Amino acid sequence: MNSNHLDKISLFVLILIIVYTFQIIYCQEDKIVALEKRIQDLEARQQQYPEVTFLTYKDRKRILVTGGAGFVGSHLVDRLMLAGHEVIVADNFFTGRKRNIEHWIGHENFELINHDIVNPLYIEVDQIYHLASPASPPHYMYNPVKTIKVNSIGTINMLGLARRVRARLLFASTSEVYGDPEVHPQKETYFGNVNPFGPRSCYDESKRVAEAMCYAYAQQEGISIRIARIFNTYGPRMHMNDGRVVSNFVLQALQNEPITIYGTGKQTRSFQYVSDLVDGLIALMNSNYSMPMNLGNPDEYTIEQFATKIKELVGSQASIVYKDPVIDDPKQRRPDIGLAKSWLNWEPKVLLSDGLNKTIAYFRNELLVKHHSNRNVFFPNEWLHLSNINAMNLDKNIEL
Template structure:
């Protein structure tokens, strides 16, 4: 065949090339579909964030939260991030989990530092929420010397940081400073009844000395301090093996195992939902009150009442059994929150049944997780106002 010009030759080459391309595509359809699926999976896994409030440089604060990957700390991170602040979390992950705050990793306002505060930390911040410390008996008794170091040396390091950068520091103290109280309910003016040599003393006494150090720095160095004496708190993201009443009872009820009460069950506790605590901590940080303040729920229940309530909410048939009492276990615990009401206009809002149902739902989902790629991520109510929340494919549990 003789071609008259180059245009004919070019047309023939284009036709043959197109035919070859079509044949190649038809022979590799499966590979192309697989590549398309991988692209879709990568797009779905792209991190999505809720809409956060925009704050100008005058209102936006740089806030350090020690222990920010823990139960309470992670909820505080959520609230402050949504408010538009720059949040820095320092955590050594002894009891905290990266999964509690992984939904913020990569956000321009968020930074995570793997750091043990027993060692000094040098950063620039405006406020410090010092929450770092094991808080449940099994955790703080596991290494009592380390617990004392965290609450003493760690607190000195944070006070030193506050002094250097002139930041305000809120210290997360505890109702355990009252020990086994002989005064009921407990006012901030009560000095407590603590056994300095008992198994709980590593936590109780180190928190008491940390309070003393806060006031020594405030008086000598002129730094601004706040002290929150936190009473029993529960909610999603609690550590499943922390040995506390709420987590123990819920897990045992969900798995139809005997619900174990240590002692006769007549000892009392007052439980607050974690979002109420976060409200109180932020209000206290931004208040003008610098003496210790109780942050807790004054509604009081016996441990026995609590066990049956959780069993009923779960719908379990688990038996309630009794074991020997724990050494130095307080017989009664109830906060007087008169100061919080008058100075912060704060009091708990979440009803016990509502808070327990959210916590039970979280633990139920946690038990369903069978592989690492699955996620039991809890998002607070504020996230529901963001359109991005619908795109978070890995979420198994969203608060309603």
């Protein structure tokens, strides 16, 4: 074999080696690109949190919110988290939903405990917002014995926790303690007109006894307590089937179904937007006032006026129908908020039309959810500064 032939073979082998090397490099580049894409996908799916205020250990509190996955509780959790506190939510998810607070799960300042407060809870906290209780008639009438246990045994457990760790406790009471009032508007000094043996008594009377227990623990054990008597509240994250006036009317109007009024429609109610209530709860917790305090909107509407208002805002063609009145349904409901104004410098700020428009938008999006992976997420105003919020793979309902 001559040298020219060997040179040709060597050149051919060299070319094969070069080609093979380039193929390896090209394949590796494909693998690198694929890996980079996977990393980008994982980063896109990673939970994004809003920026929270930083508090030093002296200012940061550990706060327990019972019922924190519920309608009002989840909005309170948002506000406390954004303020920089460590928040623990205890909820058994009877009426609460994990979706209401899932945007905080995994955050270093947040903890979720699936717990029924009828059973004792042993943790260390500085403040307790005790909101756990079904709050709408269909829910608290579904299991009246359980409702009584939550508001009596559950409240004793929370008061016991407050006594053990010397925490301040705010109890979420209700305007229902006034029953069908004979005094209008209702002041905190009014003792109420409650039927102790009716279908609503499981809720009304258990809230009244819970207030009595708070007072007794404060007097006997020196516990720092706050009592908020909450009037009708509405807003995003309301349960779709809670049977309350706002959710019923909005859903019926959106679906062009007859808007149902029980009774003549002349009975009155006062409606406050949820953000106003949260402002009041936080102000009351951090105040020096320890007697019961009304938190509600003094603007009063008949149920008939309210139904017409929602129908107009939705642009619905639904008719209004009247049915038999509900047993023990109050004829008038309007808070006197003089105490809240003088002690907390608090009064509602959100106009009814503005609050209803946000609520209607939330319910409209809720009706569009057709799959478990869909999300109708309500973000508070404080989230809007996030540059990456639009990158989240969620169906959004952003409060504007």
